Amino acid sequence: ALGSSFSDGLIYAKQNGKYGYINLKGETIIPFKYDHTHEWDMYRDFSETGIAIVSVNSPSSSVYRYGLVTKDGKEIFPCRFSNQPRIILKDQVCLIDNTGKLFIVYPDGQYRSLKYQYVGRIKNGLAVVKCNGLYGCVDENLNEVIPCVYEDIKICSQNSFIVYKNKRYGVVDNEGKEIIPIRYKRLEAWGNGLLKAYDMRWGVITEDGREIIPCIYNNIGCYGFHEYDECLNFFEEKMIPVERAKWGYVDLEGNEVIPCIYTRAEIFQNGIGVVYQDDQCYYIDRYGNIL
Secondary structure, three states, X not given: OEOOOOEOOEEEEEEOOEEEEEEOOOOEXXXXXXXXXXXXXXXXXXXXXXXXXXXXXXXXXXXXXXXXXXXOOOEEEEEEEOOOOEEEEOOEEEEEOOOOOEEEEOOOOOEEEOOOOEEOOOEOOEEEEEEXXXXXXXXXXXXXXXXXXXXXXXXXXXOEEEEEEOOEEEXXXXXXXXXXXXXXXXXXXXXOOEEEEEOOOEEEEEOOOOEEEEEEEOEEOOOOOOHHHHHHHHHHHOOEEEEOOOEEEEOOOOOEEEEEEEOEEOOOEOOEEEEEEOOEEEEEOOOOOEO
């Protein structure tokens, strides 16, 4: 059996139930002694890192033991790790040993230990890291640019992160500067530079902290509707359902353009909204006129 394509001049193959790698001439470069090569993952081929992730079955169980080999067949780490390695950069592999200690491994076989218990994959030049139970971010050179002082951190956009500390949420930029104060009970990235914010009630703010819709509503948006699509619809239709005691609509400036008088309101599509008054369903235009 052969792999689907060559990667950096090599392709994985199967012989007598074991996997290895051969070159374009059919010569064995990496011996047939592995139970898996993990070539199926787009982040684990030689063209990305010059390193392949391989594994063997544990003799006493079905658990895999992972290791790393270079494209010239050199075994950097033997298959003895229970944690599956991850590619975090084009030329770096993150490896966690059986004690939980984390290493960064390079294609030449060099490696160094890190103080972090977790390193995410680099995205937009930064990776989320965890140190002593708190989160921050490092750059491509593993320099800590956002200090590990947050209880949680997640990507908000290309240039910002939602952070959580002392039971409150805020936003920092990719240099760690606070751009939205850590004061909200909930923050949800909504796409297009907007966030849904909760501070006793729901509202919408921009990534730089400007309030578009004040936090005065019980609900914003539609139940069961994907947040990104919901936000995209908000921008296209310039109408978003909101609820106080009842439902209505606000525009992009936060103006309540259709009063909250309905028992239910759905998103606008092609300039038409669907609302419910008790058990009756109506179609309305952008001015609230029933069609």
